[in-house]
Amino acid sequence: MDALLKSEAGQLVVAIPENGIDTAWLAQPLAELGLTSGRPFSRLRVESPSTWRWKTPDAAFLARLLRELDAAGNRIAVDGLPRELEKLLALARGGAPAAAPHFPRQPGLRERAGLRALTVADNVWAFIALLGEVALLVPRFFAGRAKVRRAELLEVLAESSSRALGIVAVTNLLMGAILAFVGAVQLKAFDAGIYVADLVGIASARELTPILVAIVLAGRTGASFAARIATMQGNEEVDALTALGVSAAEFLVLPRVVALALLMPLLYVYGCAFALAGGMAVSMQVLDVSAAAYAAQTQNAIGHAHFVIGALKALAFGGLVALLGCHYGLRAARSAAGVGAATTSAVVSSIVGVIALDAVFALCANALKV
Amino acid sequence: MNVISIEDAVIGYGAQAVQSGIRAEIRQGEIFAIVGDSGSGKSTLLRTMIGLMPAQSGRIVFHGAPSFGVLFQNGALWTSMTVLENVMLPMDLQGDLPPAARRALARFKLALVGLAGDEERYPSSLSGGMRKRAALARALALDPRVLFLDEPSAGLDPLASRRLDELVLSLRDGLGITVVLVTHELDSLYRIADRMMFLDGETHRPVALGAPAELARSAESAKVRDFLSRAAR
Numbered sequence: 001m002d003a004l005l006k007s008e009a010g011q012l013v014v015a016i017p018e019n020g021i022d023t024a025w026l027a028q029p030l031a032e033l034g035l036t037s038g039r040p041f042s043r044l045r046v047e048s049p050s051t052w053r054w055k056t057p058d059a060a061f062l063a064r065l066l067r068e069l070d071a072a073g074n075r076i077a078v079d080g081l082p083r084e085l086e087k088l089l090a091l092a093r094g095g096a097p098a099a100a101p102h103f104p105r106q107p108g109l110r111e112r113a114g115l116r117a118l119t120v121a122d123n124v125w126a127f128i129a130l131l132g133e134v135a136l137l138v139p140r141f142f143a144g145r146a147k148v149r150r151a152e153l154l155e156v157l158a159e160s161s162s163r164a165l166g167i168v169a170v171t172n173l174l175m176g177a178i179l180a181f182v183g184a185v186q187l188k189a190f191d192a193g194i195y196v197a198d199l200v201g202i203a204s205a206r207e208l209t210p211i212l213v214a215i216v217l218a219g220r221t222g223a224s225f226a227a228r229i230a231t232m233q234g235n236e237e238v239d240a241l242t243a244l245g246v247s248a249a250e251f252l253v254l255p256r257v258v259a260l261a262l263l264m265p266l267l268y269v270y271g272c273a274f275a276l277a278g279g280m281a282v283s284m285q286v287l288d289v290s291a292a293a294y295a296a297q298t299q300n301a302i303g304h305a306h307f308v309i310g311a312l313k314a315l316a317f318g319g320l321v322a323l324l325g326c327h328y329g330l331r332a333a334r335s336a337a338g339v340g341a342a343t344t345s346a347v348v349s350s351i352v353g354v355i356a357l358d359a360v361f362a363l364c365a366n367a368l369k370v
Numbered sequence: 371m372n373v374i375s376i377e378d379a380v381i382g383y384g385a386q387a388v389q390s391g392i393r394a395e396i397r398q399g400e401i402f403a404i405v406g407d408s409g410s411g412k413s414t415l416l417r418t419m420i421g422l423m424p425a426q427s428g429r430i431v432f433h434g435a436p437s438f439g440v441l442f443q444n445g446a447l448w449t450s451m452t453v454l455e456n457v458m459l460p461m462d463l464q465g466d467l468p469p470a471a472r473r474a475l476a477r478f479k480l481a482l483v484g485l486a487g488d489e490e491r492y493p494s495s496l497s498g499g500m501r502k503r504a505a506l507a508r509a510l511a512l513d514p515r516v517l518f519l520d521e522p523s524a525g526l527d528p529l530a531s532r533r534l535d536e537l538v539l540s541l542r543d544g545l546g547i548t549v550v551l552v553t554h555e556l557d558s559l560y561r562i563a564d565r566m567m568f569l570d571g572e573t574h575r576p577v578a579l580g581a582p583a584e585l586a587r588s589a590e591s592a593k594v595r596d597f598l599s600r601a602a603r
Binding site: 147149151152155232235236237239240242243244246251 | 417420421442443448451459460462463508512
C-alpha cells in the first residue's frame with residue numbers, strides 16, 4: 001500500500017485511493033499509515049481520484065485524523081474536500097470532546113454492598129411507614145370517612161374475586177389430588193388409606209390452601225396493583241392526587257388492602273373446598289373409599305382451630321400481598337422499565353413475605369399449642 | 371398584590387441542589403413563566419412550589435389560602451375515569467357540594483375549555499390537545515387562585531399549542547387567576563407570559579427576572595439574550 005498520509009512543505013496530504021478509505025484503517029495507528037510524529041502542520045490537503053464518491057468510512061477517517069491533529073495542538077485548515085463533506089467534518093470537529101470524557105468512578109464491592117444495604121433499609125422503612133399509615137386509616141374506612149372512590153373499590157373487588165375464581169379452583173383441586181396421591185401410596189402400605197382424608201384436610205385447611213391462594217393472588221392481583229400504581233406514578237397521576245391534598249395511601253392503597261384482606265378468607269374457603277374435592281376424587285379412585293366415608297373422616301380430622309388459623313392466615317396474607325404490590329408501585333421509577341421492575345419486585349417479595357409470615361404463624365401456633 | 375413569594379429558596383433532590391438563591395414575587399393576575407436550560411430545575415421548582423417536594427432551604431410562601439390547580443406535563447388524567455369524573459373528583463374529595471352541583475360545575479369547567487359533549491369519554495380516546503384541555507378543566511375544578519402549568523405545550527402540534535395558550539390567556543382574563551408556567555417554548559413565552567425568570571443550568575442560579583421582550587433586549591446575561599432572541603429569528 002502506498003502511504004495514505006504524506007507530508008509536503010508543512011502540509012499533510014491524504015491520498016485517497018481509488019476505492020476510498022479501507023475500514024481497517026479506521027482503527028490503525030496513524031503512524032502506520034504514514035503520519036510522521038512531532039511535525040506541525042498548518043494545512044491538510046485531500047487528494048482524491050476524479051471518480052471518488054466519498055462514503056461514511058472516508059468521513060469517519062478524516063474526522064478521526066482531524067481530531068487527533070487537533071488534540072496534538074494543530075488547528076489546521078482543510079483543502080480539497082467536497083462541500084458537503086467539509087460541512088460534515090466541521091460538525092464532527094466542533095462536537096469532538098476537548099478532553100477525554102470524565103466517567104465517575106465505579107463503586108467498589110464494599111461500597112456497592114453498603115449502597116445496596118442502604119437501599120434495602122430505605123425500602124423496608126418506607127414499607128413500615130406505609131403499613132402504619134394504612135393501619136391508621138382502616139378505622140376511617142369502616143366508618144365511611146375515608147377518601148375512597150366506590151367505583152375503584154368495586155373494580156378492585158371484582159379484579160381480586162370473581163376473575164380469580166377459576167385459577168384458585170384449579171390450583172387447589174390439583175394440590176388436593178397430588179397430596180392424596182402421595183399419601184395414598186404411603187398409607188396404603190400400612191392399610192391406613194382412609195387417613196389420606198386427614199392428611200389432605202389438615203394440610204389444606206391449615207397450611208397449603210392459604211399459601212397457594214396467596215401465591216396465586218400475588219402473581220395475579222398483587223402484580224396488577226404494582227403495575228397499575230407504577231403506571232399512574234409514571235403518568236404523574238399520583239402527583240395529581242397529592243397536589244389535591246389527597247394521600248396516595250388513602251386513595252389508592254387503602255381500598256386495595258381492605259379488599260384483598262377481606263376477600264382472601266372467602267377465597268380460602270372456596271379453595272379449601274376444591275382441595276378437599278381433589279383429595280376425595282383421587283381417594284375414591286386409588287383407595288376405593290366411598291365419598292361418605294371420606295367426608296366423615298375429613299369432618300373428624302379438621303377441627304375449628306385449623307379453619308380459624310387458615311382463615312386468619314388468609315386475611316394476613318391478603319393484606320400483605322396488596323400492601324407489597326402498592327408499595328412497589330408507589331416506589332417505581334417513572335418509566336416503562338420501572339413498571340416491569342415494580343411488578344417483579346412485588347411478586348417476588350409477596351411470595352417470600354407470605355412464606356415468612358407463615359413461619360411466624362407456625363411459631364405462634366406452636367407457642368399457643370393450637 | 372403578591373400571591374406567592376419565593377424567599378431565597380434552594381431546591382433539589384436529596385442532598386444535591388439543582389438551583390439556589392431563587393427569589394421572586396409572583397403578582398396577582400400575572401402569567402409568570404419559569405424558563406431555563408434542560409435540566410436547570412424548572413419542573414423541580416414547580417414541584418417544590420406545589421408541595422410535592424420540600425425546599426432544601428429558604429421558603430415559598432402563599433399569601434392567603436394556598437389554593438391552586440396543576441396541569442401536569444402529561445395531563446395526568448386518571449385513566450380509569452371519564453373526563454367528567456376526572457373533573458368532578460377534586461370536588462368529590464372535598465365533599466362540601468351535593469353531587470348534582472358538582473356534576474353541573476364540572477360540565478361548566480369542561481365547557482370553558484371547549485370539551486362540552488366529551489364528558490363521558492375516557493382519556494385514552496382523546497387527542498393530546500383534548501387531554502391537556504381536560505386536565506386544565508380539572509385543574510380549575512376547585513376555583514384555584516393560582517394555576518400551575520408544567521410544559522403545557524409538550525407533545526402538542528403548533529396549532530394545538532397556540533390554542534392552549536389562547537385558552538390560558540382567556541381563563542386568566544376571565545377568572546382573574548394567577549398563572550405560573552414552566553416552559554421552554556419561546557413562541558408560547560412571548561405570546562402569554564407577563565414576566566419570566568430564567569434558571570441557568572450551569573451556574574445553578576436564576577440569572578434574569580422580568581418581561582421577556584425587555585430581557586431579550588437588555589438582560590445582563592448574554593445567555594438569556596441569546597436564548598430569547600432565538601424566537602425572533
